Amino acid sequence: MKVLEVKNLTKKFDGFIAVDNISLSINEGEIFGLLGPNGAGKSTTINLIAGLLRSSEGEIKILGKNNMKHSRYTKMNIGIVPQDLAIYEDLTAFENVKFFAGLYGLRGTELTDRVQEALEFVGLLDMQRAYPKNFSGGMKRRLNIACAIAHRPKLIIMDEPTVGIDPHSRNYILQSIHKLNEMGCTIIYTSHYMEEVEEICTRISIMDHGKVIAEGTKEQLIAIITNTKDIWIEVKSVEQIDIEKIKEINGVKTVSLDKNVIKINSEIGINNLNNILLYLMNQKVEIGSLEEREPNLETVFLTLTGRNLRD
Numbered sequence: 001m002k003v004l005e006v007k008n009l010t011k012k013f014d015g016f017i018a019v020d021n022i023s024l025s026i027n028e029g030e031i032f033g034l035l036g037p038n039g040a041g042k043s044t045t046i047n048l049i050a051g052l053l054r055s056s057e058g059e060i061k062i063l064g065k066n067n068m069k070h071s072r073y074t075k076m077n078i079g080i081v082p083q084d085l086a087i088y089e090d091l092t093a094f095e096n097v098k099f100f101a102g103l104y105g106l107r108g109t110e111l112t113d114r115v116q117e118a119l120e121f122v123g124l125l126d127m128q129r130a131y132p133k134n135f136s137g138g139m140k141r142r143l144n145i146a147c148a149i150a151h152r153p154k155l156i157i158m159d160e161p162t163v164g165i166d167p168h169s170r171n172y173i174l175q176s177i178h179k180l181n182e183m184g185c186t187i188i189y190t191s192h193y194m195e196e197v198e199e200i201c202t203r204i205s206i207m208d209h210g211k212v213i214a215e216g217t218k219e220q221l222i223a224i225i226t227n228t229k230d231i232w233i234e235v236k237s238v239e240q241i242d243i244e245k246i247k248e249i250n251g252v253k254t255v256s257l258d259k260n261v262i263k264i265n266s267e268i269g270i271n272n273l274n275n276i277l278l279y280l281m282n283q284k285v286e287i288g289s290l291e292e293r294e295p296n297l298e299t300v301f302l303t304l305t306g307r308n309l310r311d
């Protein structure tokens with residue numbers, strides 16, 4: 001069953017195109033990743049799906065129904081974990097989840113049970129009477145998730161839920177996504193962290209400048225650049241390096257600098273390592289280490305756009 005169908009979706013803000021004619025189709029049970037740098041249009045897409053923004057063009061169907069014409073039905077079936085925390089500091093953890101679950105029409109003991117179930121799910125049941133103002137960033141984020149799931153939505157949308165939180169909470173959140181998925185929820189997960197998307201998502205759309213530039217499983221996306229390899233060279237200093245000169249070396253497809261690591265994507269079958277090293281030696285660059293790596297989604301993004309995901 002299709003949980004979400006997006007057809008030719010476009011959103012303009014005063015003439016600026018934030019989402020540019022994208023189409024997506026997400027099946028029940030998927031953990032779908034929207035990967036892209038800041039400003040790619042991920043949050044706008046999510047706000048359109050959630051019915052918080054009206055599209056300029058295109059159609060969105062959730063569980064087969066148009067999200068604007070059947071807004072109550074679709075809202076009942078979606079849980080949104082927004083990028084910016086949406087919790088009330090002067091309500092307890094319990095009252096926060098109760099407030100959001102109440103908006104979905106839950107009442108009485110069913111409401112109390114669902115609130116406690118959601119708090120238990122995110123590991124905050126012991127803290128139900130505490131006020132979130134005393135919570136760590138990760139705990140607030142987990143409370144935000146509890147608020148989004150208490151009404152047991154079929155589709156859960158998480159907008160960069162691990163930004164700025166400690167590793168313990170991060171792992172907790174990633175594990176909870178797997179658990180929600182095992183319980184039958186379909187998940188849309190946006191991030192500009194390639195590692196997370198690679199780790200948890202069954203299928204991924206790469207967005208840039210409002211467009212979907214590639215879509216598939218991690219393996220399918222990497223197959224786009226299967227005839228290449230990555231060479232990472234750690235150097236002591238980068239001042240003497242001219243990236244454009246390395247790009248001119250036969251077989252080199254992309255070159256980027258990540259602090260003091262030169263990341264080169266190069267065609268397989270062309271032995272150009274000597275030339276690359278020769279260039280660096282001529283520039284009197286001291287080499288710390290050299291590593292050949294399997295390409296990952298970062299390389300896919302760089303190959304497709306010429307830029308790093310986290311520029």
Ligand SMILES: Nc1ncnc2c1ncn2[C@@H]1O[C@H](COP(=O)(O)OP(=O)(O)OP(=O)(O)O)[C@@H](O)[C@H]1O
Nearest residue numbers: 013016017018036037038039040041042043044045
């Ligand atoms: N209400 C708005 N009015 C005008 N421009 C907007 C509005 N909302 C978003 N934009 C612009 O649309 C583009 C896409 O923004 P969006 O927040 O969807 O990107 P994103 O991929 O979610 O990035 P981030 O991770 O930074 O949130 C950006 O250039 C942003 O400045």
